[in-house]
Amino acid sequence: MSKRPLILITNDDGITAPGIRSLINVMNQIGEVVVVAPDSPQSAMGHAITISSTLHCSEIKIDNGPQKEYSCSGTPADCVKLAVNELLDRKPDICVSGINHGSNSSINVIYSGTMSAALEAGIAGIPAIGFSLLDYSLGANFEPLKPIIQSITENALKNGIPKNVVLNVNMPKVNSPESLKGVKICRQAKAHWIEKFDKRTNPMGKEYYWLTGEFINDDKGEDTDEWALNKNFVSIVPVQYDFTAHHVIQELNIWDFG
Numbered sequence: 001m002s003k004r005p006l007i008l009i010t011n012d013d014g015i016t017a018p019g020i021r022s023l024i025n026v027m028n029q030i031g032e033v034v035v036v037a038p039d040s041p042q043s044a045m046g047h048a049i050t051i052s053s054t055l056h057c058s059e060i061k062i063d064n065g066p067q068k069e070y071s072c073s074g075t076p077a078d079c080v081k082l083a084v085n086e087l088l089d090r091k092p093d094i095c096v097s098g099i100n101h102g103s104n105s106s107i108n109v110i111y112s113g114t115m116s117a118a119l120e121a122g123i124a125g126i127p128a129i130g131f132s133l134l135d136y137s138l139g140a141n142f143e144p145l146k147p148i149i150q151s152i153t154e155n156a157l158k159n160g161i162p163k164n165v166v167l168n169v170n171m172p173k174v175n176s177p178e179s180l181k182g183v184k185i186c187r188q189a190k191a192h193w194i195e196k197f198d199k200r201t202n203p204m205g206k207e208y209y210w211l212t213g214e215f216i217n218d219d220k221g222e223d224t225d226e227w228a229l230n231k232n233f234v235s236i237v238p239v240q241y242d243f244t245a246h247h248v249i250q251e252l253n254i255w256d257f258g
Contacts, residue, residue, distance in 0.1 A: 004030075004031040004032045005030065005031035005032070005093035005094060005157055006031060006032050006034065006088070006090060006091075006092045006093050007027045007030065007031045007032065007033050007034070007092060007093065007094055007095075007096060007153075008034055008035075008036065008080070008083050008084075008088070008092040008094070008095040008096070008121065008126070009023055009024055009027060009033060009034070009035045009036075009037070009066070009095075009096055009097075010035070010036055010037045010038075010076055010079045010080060010083070010095070010097050010117045011023070011037050011038070011076065011097055011098055011099075011100065011113075011114060011117070012038065012041070012042045012043050012044075012045060012075075012076045012097075012100065012112070012113025012114045012116075012117065013041055013042075013043060013100060013101050013114075014037065014038050014039065014040050014041045014042070015035065015037035015038065015039060015060075015062065015069070015071050016062060017041075017101065017138075018101075018138060018139075018140065018142065019098055019099035019100060019101050019133065019140070019142060020035070020037055020098070020099065021062070021063065021065070022099055022142035022143075022146065023096060023098055023099045023131065023142075023149070024065050024066055025146070026146050026149050026150050026153070027066075027096060027153070028066065029150060030150065030153060030154060030157070031093065031094075031157075032066075032067065033065075033066035033067065033068075034066060034067070034068045034069070034070075034083065034087070034088060034092070035065065035066050035068070035069040035070065036057070036069075036070045036072055036079045036080070036082060036083040036087060037070075037071065037072065037076075037079055038071075038072055038073075038074065038075065038076060038079060039071040039072060039073055042075050042076055042113045043102075043113055044111045044112070044113065045075045045076060045077075045113040045116070046110065046111050046112070046113065046116050047077050047116040047119065047120070048075045048077065048113075048116075049074070049075060049077050049078055049081070050073075050074045050075060050078050055072065055073055055074045055078060055082065056072070056073040057070050057071070057072045057073070057082055057086075057087070058070065058071050068087075070082075070083075070087060075113065075116075076097065076113040076114065076116055076117035076120075077113075077116050077117060077120040079117060080095065080117050080120040080121050080124070081120065084121075084124050084126070091125075091126065092121070092126050093126075093127070093157060094126065094127045094128065094129070094153065094156060094157055095117070095118060095121035095126050095127070095128040095129075096118075096128070096129050096130075096131060096153060097114045097115070097117040097118045097121075097128065097129070097130045097131065098114050098130055098131035098132055098133075099131045099132065099133055099142055099145070099149070099171075100112070100114040100130070100131065100132035100133065101133065101135065101136050101137065101138065101140055102132065102133070102134070102135070102136040103132055103133075103134040103170050103229065104130060104132040104168060104170060105132075105134075105168075105170045105188070105189065105225040105226055105229060105235060105237075106188055106189040106190075106191040106215075106217065106219075106224075106225060106226055107188075107191050107192060107193070109168055109188065109237075109239060112130070112132075114130045114131075114132060115130040115166075115168055115239070117130070118130040118166045118167075118168075119166055119239070119241050121166070122164065122165070122166040122241060123241060127156055127157075127160065127161040127166075128161070128166040128167070129152065129153065129156060129161075129166065129167040129169055130166065130167070130168050130169060131149055131169045131171070132168075132169065132170045132171065133145060133170075133171050133173065134170065134171065134172050134173050134229055135173040140173070141173075141175070144174050144175060144176050144177045144179065144180070145171050145174070145177075145180075145234075147177050148171070148177070148180065148183065148234055149169075149171075152167075152169060152183075152234075152236070162238070164240055164241065164242060165238045165239065165240050166238075166239050166241075167236055167237070167238060167239070168188075168225075168235075168236070168237040168238075168239045169234065169235070169236050170225055170228075170229055170234070170235045170237075171229075171234045171235075172229050172230075172232045172233070172234070174232065179232060180232060180233070180234060181231060181232045181233045182233055182234070183233065183234045183235075183236060184223075184228040184233040184234070184235055184236070185236050185237075185238075186223060186224055186225045186227075186228050186235045186236065186237050187221075187223055187224055187225070187237065188224070188225060188237050188239075189217055189218075189219040189221070189224035189225055189226035189227070190218050190219040190224075191215065191216060191217045191218055191219060191226065192216055192218065193213045193214065193215055193216070194213055194214045194216055195211065195212075195213040196211075196212045196213055196214075197209040197210070197211060197212070198210040198211075198212050225237050
């Protein structure tokens with residue numbers, strides 16, 4: 001058995017997206033890589049899984065990618081489930097998801113397919129990291145971020161990620177590695193979206209909607225992911241999938257339920 005770590009790679013922008021191809025390039029320097037990723041964009045799918053239709057998964061070859069690569073018809077979470085339960089002959093040493101075209105900082109982590117794939121890996125007991133770049137363009141330049149992505153991944157393999165936690169890594173748009181100010185361990189900023197729907201009518205006279213909106217950062221703290229990104233730092237937020245508000249349990253226990 002290879003002494004190199006087994007690295008599972010997935011994403012939500014689709015298996016041909018430039019972000020995942022760049023991530024594959026970095027991970028090939030670290031370990032044995034297997035890719036299981038959606039065959040088409042699955043952005044903002046959150047933790048959706050496929051239960052009412054069939055899943056299709058095919059081994060493919062794209063550029064000079066990894067030794068094994070699979071294109072899946074399902075969601076990012078589906079990809080991880082298939083990889084762990086059907087496609088891999090051993091448990092991955094780490095799962096990396098991304099590189100997402102666009103930030104998954106603050107409240108966006110809730111909607112993110114990138115982070116849901118990482119969380120699914122975490123639930124399966126696999127150390128996991130989601131990587132996102134604050135640049136939505138298909139022509140985004142991932143090259144300056146490769147050294148820091150490699151460093152974060154190697155640190156996670158060496159030091160371990162605490163149990164029941166995954167890392168949400170967001171990176172600013174920069175032109176060179178020297179433009180980065182460093183890495184900040186952060187908390188998730190308190191923010192929200194003001195959502196709007198652009199109402200239109202198709203040629204058949206039927207109304208339809210496009211979701212639009214404005215991101216509002218309500219948090220003035222200097223320890224948040226939004227602050228770090230605005231200052232050209234890479235932000236790392238440790239994320240847990242236990243949603244329990246433990247501090248509220250005692251308060252609710254005094255309610256009178258009759």
